[in-house]
Amino acid sequence: MKRLASPLSALKPHYDVVVIGSGYGGSIAASRMARAGRQVCLLERGKEFLPGEFPDQQWEAATEMQLDLPDKHIGPRTGLYNFHVNPDINVLVGCGLGGTSLINANVSLKPERWVLEADEWPAALRHDQAQLDQGFARATEMLKPVPFPETLTTPAKLAALQAGAAGFGDNVFYRPPINVNFEDKVNHVGVHQEACPGCGDCVSGCNTGAKNTTAMTYLPDAKNFGAEIFTEVGVQWIEQVGDRWRVFYEHRSGRKRFNAPELFVSADLVVLAAGALGSTEILLRSRARGLHVSPRLGESFTGNGDFLGFAFNNDIAINGVGTGLKEVNDADRCGPCITGIIDLRKAPAQQVEGMVIEEGVIPSALAKFVPQALLAAADLTGKDTDRDFADNLKEWTRRLGSMVKGAYDGAVKNTMTYLVMTHDNAKGRMELEKDRLHIAWPGAGTQKIFEKVSENLRKVTQKLGGTYIKNPTWNKVMKHNLTTVHPLGGCAMGETVQTGVVNHKGQVFSGKGDTAVYEGLYVTCGAIVPRTLGVNPLLTISALAERICHYMAADRGWSISYDFPALGPEPEEETRPGIKFTERMNGFFSLYEKEDYARGERVGKEENSPFSFILTIESPDLEKMMEDPQHEAAMFGTVEAPALSPDPLIATEGTFNLFVADEEHQEGRYMRYRMQLTSEEGHTYFFEGHKVIRDDRGFDLWKDTTTLFVTLYEGADERAPVLGKGILHIDPDDFRRQMTTIKVLNTSKRLERLATQARFAKFFAANLIDVYA
Incomplete structure (x- = not known):
């Protein structure tokens, strides 16, 4: 499978549509707007993962963990598994091209009709069920959900959940439709997918490509119709300028080591689809910078009634730990993460007390950690549902089996993971504190519904003869802290600016009237859902996004x-390894000097006309770059030049040539920099710079490699009139920082990264030796 993302150096200054986020809401917007013939750019804060690149070892998973704590961030900001830890509720979201679809359990179910007709939704949506149903149909056509096939061997956990459903009434158990492919084929958007091997690693990332994530469906479709996709781009805020929008972002390229300003791209239309947390955070930060939005921003947060639990050490095998890609017998395969459901939404009790109980799989990357964790949790909070001497002896024998042989034997082999969705009160609130997102929801876990959930899980566990373990954080000591993988709300739909953040079409209320909206600003992700859904939300989010794109x-x-x-x-x-690094240079230039670089530098100093840039230089294929006589790489970044603009300018369409032959001096070389500069005011300039690598008298290697002779042109290329000249230099401190930004691309293998760095260093040194030795 080809990579979908382009290097950021290919980003244009302006697009018809900029989409922020690549989960269901973002990928649908990118696909549909590209199909409508628009010039579309999609920005994703995470990395791109191809099948085979997801973690399947504990140490690999650890390197992909990032924690957002109340007062700090721990781990890589592009880590796949993003945990947000808060006093009342913890949230797990995915960070990568495909969003949380990369690590969810694939279940595509519609909510009950009463949920979609509840008063929390705008009347225009409640009365437009036909178009919403069309949205469900279009999402289903793209995501291809199907139940786990009857023709395949029934996973043990599926049979166990069915056994546990006894006593809840008739027709409550079935196999739900899941976005998983069960045959080897080229799919409807031209991507080759393998059949699901039943490895169970759905929630750590599918290494076979069998999951119908947005990276396998909507995103390739968007690319097929011309959308441009960029990764490792963290959007910070947006602002309106006239009839356009500016989207300010950080790129994960080492620019922060230089305290670099944010980059930006402009658009006629912006679609926020960064998830309940991400979209809300971006709008909160935008409001702090002057964007008028609803006072309801950040409210109506819900965990979709999520509740986790375990049936530990049951009397029957479960096979609830993923096996990865290792060979196992059909009887020992876990199957996809979720294959069965106990659907209690139509129970005669009150509607809001309905719930669904689904079985899950702990991914193989955590297999070594699981036995100790479950054994400790069982001893600390577990409640055995069938106590007698003979049963206790069998249970202790199985516990010993797990302690000695690990997660695929004994008590852990017989352990079921539960995921429940029900209806909470959706009274969480998100806000920024010191520019960090916080979720406040006092009493979230003490709602009575969760006691009923816990009792139902205990009943299922009793049918299996196991020990019921509640969510380890759901207890008095931990203040009944909840955990959700389905955050919703924060930019909830509403009738007016006083009741919601967006209208029924996803347009953001501007605050200039009860129903006035920004014509070019939309939200299409789970942030717009104003209440719990009582079931896995992906299909509803997708249907809402399809409906919004229609309008x-x-x-x-x-x-x-x-x-x-x-x-x-x-x-x-x-794909061969590439390389990337970030460079900062400072100096002076003068608008009044058109011919002499040194005079331009001197006059610039006298005029106090500084000029500096922070540029990221990247080559996706280092071998190709070294073999090419022009040794060309791409380049992007920011320029600060008060004589041109009071705000940073954006460098695009940049090219960098490393050690190009000097035609006048055979032993010499040039380093060349060319790029287009765009100011926030919309003015365009062209930058040309070169370093002269030539052996003159004395030790001049440092001076040559750190001195850049600069020409500015008043237009889009070198045919425009010369605007000014000057000279830039690299400070020793900046050079040290530059060395820390060198990053090898397109490989996760440590030895290959080291070898690539060594090849680049050897190439660089060889050229310097040719010149100076």
Whole structure:
């Protein structure tokens, strides 16, 4: 499978549509707007993972963990597993191209009709169920959910959940539709997918490509229709300027080591789809910088009634720990993460007390950790549901089996993971404190519904003869702290600016009237859901996004094609290691000097006309760059030049040439920098710079490699009139920082990274030796 993301150096200054986020809401917006013929750019804060690149070892998973604590951040900001820890509720979201679809359990179910007709939704949506149903149909057509096939061996955990459903009434158990592919094929958007091997690693990342994530469906579709996709781009805030929008972002390229200003891209239309937490955080930060939005921003947060639990050491095998890609017998395969459901939503009790109980799988990357954790939890909070001497002896024998042989034997082999969704009161609130997102929801875990959930899980566990373990944080000591993998709300739909953040079309209320909206600002992710859904939310989020995109296009007279062109499998693309580093240079230039660099520098100093840049230089294929006589790489970043603009300018369409031959001096070389500069005011300039690598008298290697002769042009290229000249230099401290930003691309293998760095260092040194030795 080819990578979908382009290097950031390919980012244009302006697009028709900028989409922020690549989960269901973002990928749908990118696909549909690209199909409508718009020039679309999608920005994702995480990395791109191809099948085979997801963690399947404990140490690999550890390197992909990031924790957002109330007062600090721990771990890589592009880590796949992003935990937000708060006093009342913890949240897990995915960070990568595909968003949380990369690490969810794939279940595609519609909520009960009463949920979608509840008063929390705007009347225009409640009365437009036909278009919403069309949204469900279109999402289903793209995501291809199907129940676990009857033709395959029934996983032990599926049979066990069915046994545990006894006593809850008739017809409450079934196999729910899941976004998983069970045959080897080229899918409807031209991506080759393998059949699901039943490894159980759905929630740590599918290494076979069998999961129908947005990275396998909507995102390739968007790319097929011309959308441009960029990763490791963390959007910070947005602002409106006239009839356009500016999206300010950070790139994970080492720029922060230089205290670099944010980059920006402009758009006619912006779609926020960074999830309940991400979209809310971006709007909160935008409001702090002057954007008028609803006072309801951050409210109506809900964990979708999520509740976790375990049935430990049951009397029957469960196979509830993922096996990864190792060979196992069919009888020992876990199957996809969720394959069965006990659906209690139609119980005769009050509607809000309905719930669904689903079984899960602990991914293989955590297999070594699981026995100790479950044994400790069972001893601390577990409640055995069938106590007698013979049963106790069997249970202790199984415990010993897990302690000695690990997660695939004994008590852990017989352990079921539960995920429940029900209805909480949706009274959480998100806000910024010291520019960090906090979730406050006092009493979240003490709602009576969770006692009922816990009692139902105990009943299921009793049918299996196991020990019931509640969510380890749901107790008095931990103040009944909840954990959710389905955060919703924060930018909830509403009738007016006083009751919601967006209207029924996803347009953000501007505050200039009860129903006035920003015509070019939308939210399409789970942040717009104003209440619990009582079931896995992915299909509802997708249907809402499809509906919003329908109106987004219809209101502008655009036509979205929903046909699928005939597509063969894309040829496999060999990816070789690349390299990236960030450089800072400072100096002076003068608008009044058109010919002499040194005079431009001197006059610039006298005029107090500084000039500096922070540029990231990247080559996706280092070998190709070294073999090419031009040794060309791409380049992007920011320039600060008060004589041109009081705000940083954005460098785009940049090219960097390393050690190009000097035609006048055979033993010399040049380093060349060329880029287009765009100011926030919309002015365009062209930058040309070069370093002269030549052996003159004395030791001049440092001076040559750190001195850049600069020419500015008043236009888009070198054919424009010269605007000014000057000279820039690298400070020793900045050079040390630059060395820490060197990063090898396109490989996660440590030895290959070290070898690539060594090849680059050897190439660099060899050219210097040729010149100076």
